[in-house]
Amino acid sequence: xxxxxxxxxxxxxxxxxxxxxxxxxxxxxxxxxxxxxxxxxxxxxxxxxxxxxxxxxxxxxxxxxxxxxxxxxxxxxxxxxxxxxxxxxxxxxxxxxxxxxxxxxxxxxxxxxxxxxxxxxxxxxxxxxxxxxxxxxxxxxxxxxxxxxxxxxxxxxxxxxxxxxxxxxxxxxxxxxxxxxxxxxxxxxxxxxxxxxxxxxxxxxxxxxxxxxxxxxxxxxxxxxxxxxxxxxxxxxxxxxxxxxxxxxxxxxxxxxxxxxxxxxxxxxxxxxxxxxxxxxxxxxxxxxxxxxxxxxxxxxxxxxxxxxxxxxxxxxxxxxxxxxxxxxxxxxxxxxxxxxxxxxxxxxxxxxxxxxxxxxxxxxxxxxxxxxxxxxxxxxxxxxxxxxxxxxxxxxxxxxxx
Numbered sequence: 001x002x003x004x005x006x007x008x009x010x011x012x013x014x015x016x017x018x019x020x021x022x023x024x025x026x027x028x029x030x031x032x033x034x035x036x037x038x039x040x041x042x043x044x045x046x047x048x049x050x051x052x053x054x055x056x057x058x059x060x061x062x063x064x065x066x067x068x069x070x071x072x073x074x075x076x077x078x079x080x081x082x083x084x085x086x087x088x089x090x091x092x093x094x095x096x097x098x099x100x101x102x103x104x105x106x107x108x109x110x111x112x113x114x115x116x117x118x119x120x121x122x123x124x125x126x127x128x129x130x131x132x133x134x135x136x137x138x139x140x141x142x143x144x145x146x147x148x149x150x151x152x153x154x155x156x157x158x159x160x161x162x163x164x165x166x167x168x169x170x171x172x173x174x175x176x177x178x179x180x181x182x183x184x185x186x187x188x189x190x191x192x193x194x195x196x197x198x199x200x201x202x203x204x205x206x207x208x209x210x211x212x213x214x215x216x217x218x219x220x221x222x223x224x225x226x227x228x229x230x231x232x233x234x235x236x237x238x239x240x241x242x243x244x245x246x247x248x249x250x251x252x253x254x255x256x257x258x259x260x261x262x263x264x265x266x267x268x269x270x271x272x273x274x275x276x277x278x279x280x281x282x283x284x285x286x287x288x289x290x291x292x293x294x295x296x297x298x299x300x301x302x303x304x305x306x307x308x309x310x311x312x313x314x315x316x317x318x319x320x321x322x323x324x325x326x327x328x329x330x331x332x333x334x335x336x337x338x339x340x341x342x343x344x345x346x347x348x349x350x351x352x353x354x355x356x357x358x359x360x361x362x363x364x365x366x367x368x369x370x371x372x373x374x375x376x377x378x379x380x381x382x383x384x385x386x387x388x389x390x391x392x393x394x395x396x397x398x399x400x401x402x403x
Contacts, residue, residue, distance in 0.1 A: 006032045006133070008326070010150055011140045012169030013042055015111070016298025016315040018118035020168060021132050023323035025125035029330055031132045032160060033122075034152075036139040042119045048133040049277030050111035051193035051220045051234035053079060053207070058313045059107065061320055066124065071109060071115035077105040077222045087213050088264065094206075098105040104205070108220050108234070114312070130368065138148040140169070143178040143294075150293040150337075164326065164337040167296045168319075171284040171303025179294055181286055186280040186361060191241040192306065193248065195276045196222065198230040199258065200268025210263075215239050217262060218306075225273065232273065235259065236306070238281060248276050276349045281305070285357055289349055295322055302353045305360045318349045 008024060010017045011037035021031050035042065052284070054062070062068040082095040082105065095105070126132045135154070142153035143165065150165035167175035176183070208219035218236035225232045237259070247255060252272045260270045284303035289296045298315035324343040334341075 006162045011175040017168035020319040039136045045112040045115040066121045077108040086212040145293040167300040171299040173300035183286040186283045190281045191244040193237045196274035201271045289346040293337045
């Protein structure tokens with residue numbers, strides 16, 4: 001069987017893998033994307049319930065990659081403020097866009113629309129530069145790297161070689177695992193139910209993160225429902241996994257009433273507008289992000305808790321950094337997988353992600369602990385945070401992606 005040679009192999013054609021391929025296209029390097037799904041599923045991905053909060057910095061990167069321009073403006077929901085609530089108290093810590101230099105903290109875009117736009121940007125780059133090969137309906141089955149090459153065996157039996165292999169195949173990356181890289185995995189024992197709902201009360205384009213007793217709720221403000229003009233949001237409910245599963249098949253009328261009650265009627269009547277989807281709540285941090293002729297990007301590099309709203313933003317930050325190092329190395333005639341550049345990528349990405357990853361573990365433990373001391377502490381922490389403007393300004397800077 002013929003062995004195909006490329007400069008770069010990317011395992012996974014999700015948003016991070018596609019954006020990395022687009023970032024590298026036109027640099028004189030040959031790139032292959034390996035994806036288990038068939039190409040039509042990349043071209044027109046199905047709705048998966050997830051809304052992605054994009055920072056100002058991420059929006060700039062997506063503009064540069066030719067992805068942002070492919071969004072319908074009606075699908076870009078401005079995120080002006082963020083509210084953090086605790087228990088039944090009406091008090092909220094508010095992070096307002098006024099604390100930043102922008103009219104909004106960022107935007108909310110459906111995950112499937114990001115995937116569709118990223119695929120379209122890659123398709124255009126393939127047509128223009130002819131340097132991206134898309135291998136669909138196949139997956140990485142075996143990996144070997146040495147000082148000269150990365151060798152990959154696919155499930156189909158095909159063999160590929162490259163100077164650099166990149167894992168972009170989810171937080172549970174099989175490619176990272178095939179490289180023998182261990183990861184610290186934190187299973188919260190909970191699952192998230194996500195769906196789109198309309199509601200009577202306006203959201204004023206403010207996101208909610210509500211650490212209620214026995215449950216965590218999130219409200220991600222969307223533009224009004226185009227069919228009815230009603231207020232519309234992406235709703236996220238986090239519960240122990242065994243409590244979530246029955247809600248997936250609950251009759252819509254019962255589900256609507258249950259969700260309105262879970263939101264303490266603060267949104268008025270609520271109506272299900274989409275399919276319901278459930279995802280396990282698991283955070284992952286690999287012990288290393290690089291190895292010989294290998295690097296991780298996207299969720300394969302760090303699988304954040306969604307409470308941070310920073311998963312894809314960190315993914316974009318990392319792949320932009322890696323692509324810049326690879327392009328610079330190639331332009332100067334250096335090895336595109338030289339150990340010094342890969343180490344620099346790992347160090348920079350760890351510095352950007354590790355503090356928030358660890359802080360999130362602490363925050364989620366505190367805000368899901370139902371003991372009286374924990375309840376008292378988190379209430380006091382919210383009130384202190386609301387009064388301490390420098391803290392809120394720092395959070396606003398984080399949400400906009402300011403550096």
